[in-house]
Amino acid sequence: MQKFHVVIIGGGATGAALAHDLSLRGLRVTVVERGEVTSGTTGRHHGLLHSGARYAVKDQESAKECIQENMILRKIAPGSFELNNGLFVAITDEDMAYRPAFLEGLETCGIPYKEITPQEALRREPNLNPAVKAAVEVPDGTMDAMRLPLRFFATAQRNGAVIKTYTEVEELLMQGKTVTGVRVRDHVTEKTYEIGADIVVNAAGAWSGKIAAMAGVHVPLQPSPGVLVAVYGRWNNMVLNRMHRSGDGDIIVPQRTLSVIGTSSWVVEDPDRLEMKKEHIRLMYEYGAALVPAIKGAKMRAAWAAARPLIGSGGAQTGRELSRTFKCFDHAERDGVEGFVTIAGGKATTARGMAEVTADVVARKLGIDAPCRTREVVLLPHTAYYRRRW
Amino acid sequence: MATVTFKIYRYKPGAIDPPRYDTFRVEVEDHTTVLDVLEILRLDDPTLTYRHSCHHGSCGTCGMLVNGKEVLACVTNVLALKSDEVVIEPLRNAPVVSDLVVDMTPFFEKYAPVEMPYIRRSEYLPEAEPPEDVGEYMRFESCLECGLCLSACPVVATDPDYLGPAALAAAARVVQEPRGHDVPSIFQMVDNDEGCWRCHAAMECSAACPNGVDPGGMIMFLRKALLTQKR
Numbered sequence: 365m366q367k368f369h370v371v372i373i374g375g376g377a378t379g380a381a382l383a384h385d386l387s388l389r390g391l392r393v394t395v396v397e398r399g400e401v402t403s404g405t406t407g408r409h410h411g412l413l414h415s416g417a418r419y420a421v422k423d424q425e426s427a428k429e430c431i432q433e434n435m436i437l438r439k440i441a442p443g444s445f446e447l448n449n450g451l452f453v454a455i456t457d458e459d460m461a462y463r464p465a466f467l468e469g470l471e472t473c474g475i476p477y478k479e480i481t482p483q484e485a486l487r488r489e490p491n492l493n494p495a496v497k498a499a500v501e502v503p504d505g506t507m508d509a510m511r512l513p514l515r516f517f518a519t520a521q522r523n524g525a526v527i528k529t530y531t532e533v534e535e536l537l538m539q540g541k542t543v544t545g546v547r548v549r550d551h552v553t554e555k556t557y558e559i560g561a562d563i564v565v566n567a568a569g570a571w572s573g574k575i576a577a578m579a580g581v582h583v584p585l586q587p588s589p590g591v592l593v594a595v596y597g598r599w600n601n602m603v604l605n606r607m608h609r610s611g612d613g614d615i616i617v618p619q620r621t622l623s624v625i626g627t628s629s630w631v632v633e634d635p636d637r638l639e640m641k642k643e644h645i646r647l648m649y650e651y652g653a654a655l656v657p658a659i660k661g662a663k664m665r666a667a668w669a670a671a672r673p674l675i676g677s678g679g680a681q682t683g684r685e686l687s688r689t690f691k692c693f694d695h696a697e698r699d700g701v702e703g704f705v706t707i708a709g710g711k712a713t714t715a716r717g718m719a720e721v722t723a724d725v726v727a728r729k730l731g732i733d734a735p736c737r738t739r740e741v742v743l744l745p746h747t748a749y750y751r752r753r754w
Numbered sequence: 755m756a757t758v759t760f761k762i763y764r765y766k767p768g769a770i771d772p773p774r775y776d777t778f779r780v781e782v783e784d785h786t787t788v789l790d791v792l793e794i795l796r797l798d799d800p801t802l803t804y805r806h807s808c809h810h811g812s813c814g815t816c817g818m819l820v821n822g823k824e825v826l827a828c829v830t831n832v833l834a835l836k837s838d839e840v841v842i843e844p845l846r847n848a849p850v851v852s853d854l855v856v857d858m859t860p861f862f863e864k865y866a867p868v869e870m871p872y873i874r875r876s877e878y879l880p881e882a883e884p885p886e887d888v889g890e891y892m893r894f895e896s897c898l899e900c901g902l903c904l905s906a907c908p909v910v911a912t913d914p915d916y917l918g919p920a921a922l923a924a925a926a927r928v929v930q931e932p933r934g935h936d937v938p939s940i941f942q943m944v945d946n947d948e949g950c951w952r953c954h955a956a957m958e959c960s961a962a963c964p965n966g967v968d969p970g971g972m973i974m975f976l977r978k979a980l981l982t983q984k985r
Contacts, residue, residue, distance in 0.1 A: 444872065553767075637797070
């Protein structure tokens, strides 16, 4: 049987950053992912490098995590972001009423900002709604939702991690109340085999409830999908946000040659069954046009849904009421199940921080004294991920 | 709502070998894409393998042949194909790993050494005034590294040593916007029989490109730049 110190379940942003962190600490790590890497939620987000401003009023813990990680990512992944900053703009009187709380929140969370005049906002973004009443500049940016995690994977791989794609967990191996590994199905060879591990980490994102259930434990995870719409053309270069409480369709993220409008929010039980809500496409256009009127006539490239992995108990109606922060569960302490850790919640922007917290837990459980180095180590380019055989 | 027949290439070395085609009938709506169909089918058959990530034509992973033509599955609307039977196969000119998954290692073996910076100057809204600390607006490169151009290229099909349209287009981008790169070494990389002079100008790459890179035009740009430089 193959044996690793750590088996990570889930090849998304979290699994990528965790594999990188643990391999830098000298551990033998493998990642098992049922599909292609980043094929779950990770690849499908709007590509926002959060400044945290979006959460500065209602979800300050998440906001502080975002600004801290935003600054770290700029250092460790140079060249992987469109660093054009972002604007929060007030269009209506109602938006203006939100402005004082918003500015106070930015101060509290330590998010650098600069208020600019509506005239200046229009000089920077000529397609912005000319009704703009106030504009605040923050260090938002655009990331490549797949290629940033690929850099974590590439660097982890260079340091010995083994990334197993098309490898689906069928069962957690248990001895009494201790998880000792996983049994997986390789969808390429159609063979089933076992992998032993000192610790199994559940980093399956919106699917982590399903994985936890295999160990007989419950994690308070609420898959919350949203619809996103990409239109042809960059209608703005800065990330444009509506200055109001988080709501539907309040952001346009320019990305490559496209503009991505997001998002709606609802809750589901099964993240594999995300029905596409056609009505939400129309809403994204409508709300996007409130920020940039020309969006109305922009040709659609794609509309899709992605399931956020939010931490929350039952009873959430839309997902908007749930925090974007993350939580690491050591199931030994919580449920009496040894050798099993779940990392849940969070955002692509905070994946490195999530990995650091989780790797600290793993290292402590294994009695290893290696510190986290991911704040400083510059990642390999994404193309190095494919450098497996040459 | 319409019912469409899908014939999907299945191959797993040693397991489904020789390859076969599986046939499915799927109800599609007016917004259903080829990738949506694969996602629906995988709910019942988790062994169906394909690459995908962003679902909006930005990551470049879901390149495949649909009715014989190179496309990104995520931005290929099923009803727009106007075909009762849709055949889905892996890209050409790349080793098949499993079903619709091809090995991208040979692609990156040619492409990665060019070291094209993945960030470029944004050409959108040139009249805009960027923030002081930004200086100039930037955006990601257009190339999605999807491999459609290599699949479509008749020269790649017969000459494994040819640098190929994606790497050559990337080289041309470095010449256009060096961002600190050494342009003479890029010229050296492409100025040979397996570089930009190997192209037969069939322009299939430019027809296949899902994001307007125009690799064929970029190869012609390199030729012109080389000739001008030598004069």
